[in-house]
Amino acid sequence: MTLTTPQIATALAGLVGEGAVIAEPTRMGGYLKEPRKRFHQPAAAVVLPGSVAEVQAVARWANANGIGLIPQGGNTGLVGAQVPLRGDEVIISLSRLDKVRSIDAAAGHMTAEAGVILEEAHKLAEAAGAMFPLWLASQGSARIGGLLSSNAGGVQVLAFGNARELTLGVEAVLADGRLYQGLNALKKDNTGYDLKDLLVGAEGTLGIITAATLKLFPLPEGHETAVVNVASPEAALELFYLVRGRTGSRLTAFELMPRFGIDLQLKHGLLARDPTASLSPWYTLIEVNRMTGGVPGALQSALEEAIGKGLIADAVVADSEAQRLTMWAAREQMSEVQSKEGASIKHDVSVPIAAVPRLIAEGTAAVERLAPGIRACPFGHMGDGNIHFNFSQPEGADGKAFMAASEEAAHHAIYEVVLKLGGSVSAEHGIGQLKVDLLKQVKDPVALEMMRAIKTALDPKGILNPGKMLG
Structure with missing residues (x-):
């Protein structure tokens, strides 16, 4: 009934x-x-x-x-x-399940309920002398359960991994109301299938995550942060290799930004001042953690070497926390500002790191052929190959007409390039209902059969997030 x-x-x-x-x-x-x-x-x-x-x-x-x-x-x-x-x-x-059940900074873990806001988790971890390194623009409202269900990424995946890699254990309610009690703080547990990894990233289709044990890391003594002028994505890739070789695991972020995105933020008042050293077609935002007892100036030294090799010509290194936050604002507002400029077509894709320059060059050319005057705004996590390949409408265009005429064709063009380069059509945002049909087109048929079998076994009546991910 x-x-x-x-x-x-x-x-x-x-x-x-x-x-x-x-x-x-x-x-x-x-x-x-x-x-x-x-x-x-x-x-x-x-x-x-x-x-x-x-x-x-x-x-x-x-x-x-x-x-x-x-x-x-x-x-x-x-x-x-x-x-x-x-x-x-x-x-x-799950917003009312908002308690942090325990924190053990020395042992390196905390147990938080699904409704804990990410920013609050940051504050509580830091008060205990530790760091939970999942950082993204929506951290003031995003909650732990949703972040784990979507296997969220963010700006520190390069050093610490995405949400799945930051999760030691989960507690989840299954479709029939049974409770999976998988909370633990074990780094090694070789007793069968890793059910935690199934639930993290399943978008609520296999179980409702109610709590999780999360990894904590030592708080850095400080940060070395710089916005660096680069002539091209190819130059940015070479700079990434150099900086990573000189700083190793201390390199926590390596973000690519186009000048177009900076100009939009200045135009629409999201930035009070230009955080860059000088005009350049591209920039990288680089951050290195300075650990207690470590030698300061590792990033500065790497940039000086890059200048000596002719790889870069200009950069600005943050000399205050306020300046560092302005640099990060320029990166985090890159997507938001496009809505102020008009309609935009967005993609969350990833390719092998070495293929990022080809992705940007070939993807931009393909979409520009389809929609003359369209303005490319590719940016994001170059250090892990995840690019938010966005396009703003031509200046003066009607937004609705632009989307109706260009969105589907642009998607097809970008995804064709991504798949040719061995990439993924969803790097960190997930599938949801937006990409259900796309997943069926690009996912290995055997993988889809396995996913459907798991879904049927855990949720035979299909009540958990019906129609999402697998349709």
Whole structure:
């Protein structure tokens, strides 16, 4: 029997309390409006359990009644995994599960519930004398459960890995309400399949992550940060090799930025001043951790060597924390500012690091042939091969007409180049509902069969995030 919306709300209120259920459409806005405003389906209700036991109760009820559940953290996802696809699902928000259960800085781990905001996790780890090195632009609202479910990346993947590599164990509620108690702090556990790695990155389709044990690292004594002029992505790649060779594991970030993106931020007031040394078609933002007892000036020395070899001509090294933050703002606002310039076409792709220059050259040329006047804005994590290959509409163009005429063709052109170079069509944003059809086209058929078999085994009724990832 299909339940009506009032019946759903009444049943949920009986499980978690009336105050933890939102059934009025006018109150659901913050749970439905995702950052890119691409998806606009309603939900049957929003439920906010206050404990793991309540998450289990909601899952058991949903499984028994065939109701789709959409796990949601901070609603910062960019591919629509955390919002409705059909309009009859229930969003299960983990925001009330917001406790850090334990921190052991000396041993190098913390256990945080799914609703903990990433920025709060940073602050608590630092107060204990440690660092949790998952850093991204939405850290003020993104929550641990969503970050793990999407296997989030960010700007320090180069040194510390993505969310999966930062996770020692997870606790998760399965589709039928059973609790997987996989929290541990073991770096070695060779007792069978790594179920934690299945749940991290599954976008809530295999289980609802309720808590996780996360890796902590020693706090650096400071940072050496620089914005460096480079003539081309090829020159940036050579500089990356040089800096990595001189700084090793202390190199935590190596980001590529086009001048076009800097100019947009100055034009629209997102930057009060230009953080670069001088005009250049491209820049790299480089950061090296200065550890206690380490020799300072490693980045400065590497840049001087690069100048001596004629690889670079100019750079600015941050001499204050304020200057460092301005440099990082220029990088983190690169995507945001494009919305102020008009419509934009976005891609989150990765290729082997050595292929990044070819990706940018061939991808830009291919899309420019399709849409004359389009303005390329490729930027991102060059140090791990993840480029956000974005395009802004031609100046003066009508945004809606531009997207209708160019978006699909641009996607096809970029993905063709990415696959030719042995890359991935989703580097860190995930699949969600945005790339379901694309995944079917590019994923190995045997891999898709294995993924479907796992989904069927853990969620035979298909209630967990229905329609996402595998469709």
